Amino acid sequence: MRYLSFLLFVSLFSVAVSELASAQTKVPKWKKIIVSDQFHAEGSTIGDFNKDGIPDIAVGHFWYEGPDFKKAHPLFEGQVFDPEKYSNCFGMFTGDFNGDGWDDILVCPHPGTDGFWYENPKNAGGLWKKHPVSKELGNESQDFADMLGVGRKSLLFNRNGWLGFATQNPEKPYDAWDFIAVNPSEDKRYQRYTHGIGYGDITGNGKLDMIEKDGWWEQPADPKTPWKFHKFPFAEAGAHMLVYDVDGDGLNDVVTALHCHLYGFAWYKQVRKEGEITFEQKVLIPREPAENFSPKVSQLHALVAIDMNGDGIPDVVTGKRFWAHGSKGDAAPDAPAILMWWETKRDGANTTLIPHIIDADSGVGTQFAVGDLNGDGIPDIVIGNKKGAFVFLSEK
Numbered sequence: 094m095r096y097l098s099f100l101l102f103v104s105l106f107s108v109a110v111s112e113l114a115s116a117q118t119k120v121p122k123w124k125k126i127i128v129s130d131q132f133h134a135e136g137s138t139i140g141d142f143n144k145d146g147i148p149d150i151a152v153g154h155f156w157y158e159g160p161d162f163k164k165a166h167p168l169f170e171g172q173v174f175d176p177e178k179y180s181n182c183f184g185m186f187t188g189d190f191n192g193d194g195w196d197d198i199l200v201c202p203h204p205g206t207d208g209f210w211y212e213n214p215k216n217a218g219g220l221w222k223k224h225p226v227s228k229e230l231g232n233e234s235q236d237f238a239d240m241l242g243v244g245r246k247s248l249l250f251n252r253n254g255w256l257g258f259a260t261q262n263p264e265k266p267y268d269a270w271d272f273i274a275v276n277p278s279e280d281k282r283y284q285r286y287t288h289g290i291g292y293g294d295i296t297g298n299g300k301l302d303m304i305e306k307d308g309w310w311e312q313p314a315d316p317k318t319p320w321k322f323h324k325f326p327f328a329e330a331g332a333h334m335l336v337y338d339v340d341g342d343g344l345n346d347v348v349t350a351l352h353c354h355l356y357g358f359a360w361y362k363q364v365r366k367e368g369e370i371t372f373e374q375k376v377l378i379p380r381e382p383a384e385n386f387s388p389k390v391s392q393l394h395a396l397v398a399i400d401m402n403g404d405g406i407p408d409v410v411t412g413k414r415f416w417a418h419g420s421k422g423d424a425a426p427d428a429p430a431i432l433m434w435w436e437t438k439r440d441g442a443n444t445t446l447i448p449h450i451i452d453a454d455s456g457v458g459t460q461f462a463v464g465d466l467n468g469d470g471i472p473d474i475v476i477g478n479k480k481g482a483f484v485f486l487s488e489k
Contacts, residue, residue: 128150132480136459137462169220169221183458190224209226247260250290257275304336358376451485455480457476461476467486
């Protein structure tokens with residue numbers, strides 16, 4: 094009964110916020126497409142895989158043709174997985190990795206195993222040929238960003254004692270990627286199931302730093318030399334750690350789950366004290382929320398920062414990772430699998446993140462994709478998780 098009351102509350106809350114939205118910034122409505130009701134993966138990506146000018150999606154070992162996502166094509170050997178267990182795909186990212194003009198797909202498999210990218214066969218059919226990215230690709234929610242500012246994205250992860258990122262050499266596209274570790278000596282905290290990783294310019298010098306649950310690593314002039322660690326307790330077990338200027342003061346802040354298998358969600362306001370960088374915590378969902386707290390959503394295991402309402406300010410998309418450790422694990426495993434976005438709302442000196450519920454029977458996986466699939470200028474969402482595969486199309 095309390096979950097029904099919760100859903101009624103958030104529905105009424107979202108309606109109220111929608112009525113207050115300005116003509117320039119609209120809270121989107123959503124059309125849900127169930128692509129599959131089977132567990133294939135906990136990651137997803139978007140690309141034009143058949144080069145017809147229409148966005149397609151991929152979830153695990155299939156890609157699906159847009160715009161209706163009904164026709165499936167195999168990518169690599171896969172299977173339907175038991176939702177009490179785990180898949181062989183925790184994350185997916187799109188890129189043209191061999192420079193032939195066709196979208197390829199990078200797959201982050203079960204943490205600690207070798208990662209590969211899969212070469213687009215250019216509509217020839219059959220399984221896509223795989224090429225190495227990295228050995229022992231760890232972390233449960235990897236990320237993908239142009240860490241070196243060279244126009245090529247790197248894969249952020251950790252490898253048996255080392256935190257860092259791997260970047261492809263465009264002159265040797267079929268070789269394993271070059272890994273740069275940010276920690277100067279081996280650290281056992283960085284194991285295959287480590288939680289919490291992110292990137293962003295914390296210092297304001299134009300270089301991307303790396304973020305983890307215990308602090309952040311400042312990128313030096315030469316990224317192959319030691320990075321400086323700045324200790325700060327962002328999370329017990331984070332997921333994707335987002336960096337953007339939440340309050341509009343010109344300094345980048347941090348947004349993260351406090352514990353991606355329990356409760357907790359916060360943003361951290363960057364402050365400068367005598368030239369030093371520190372942060373002030375702004376709790377959105379406490380680690381131990383009261384029974385009547387709303388929105389009471391646990392296990393925020395994947396997050397994306399993107400402008401959802403066209404006001405030019407990034408917002409946050411996240412949700413519950415359903416059955417992360419099966420039906421008996423973690424906090425409230427059978428609670429509604431909420432997918433939601435938090436609107437970054439600036440009102441003079443006050444900044445709030447306002448929750449909007451998108452769906453209550455999907456949630457997120459360990460990574461998901463956001464992009465404009467239907468050409469309306471508003472981001473759409475692609476989910477792969479233990480409930481299946483879903484597309485949420487925004488509607489004005």
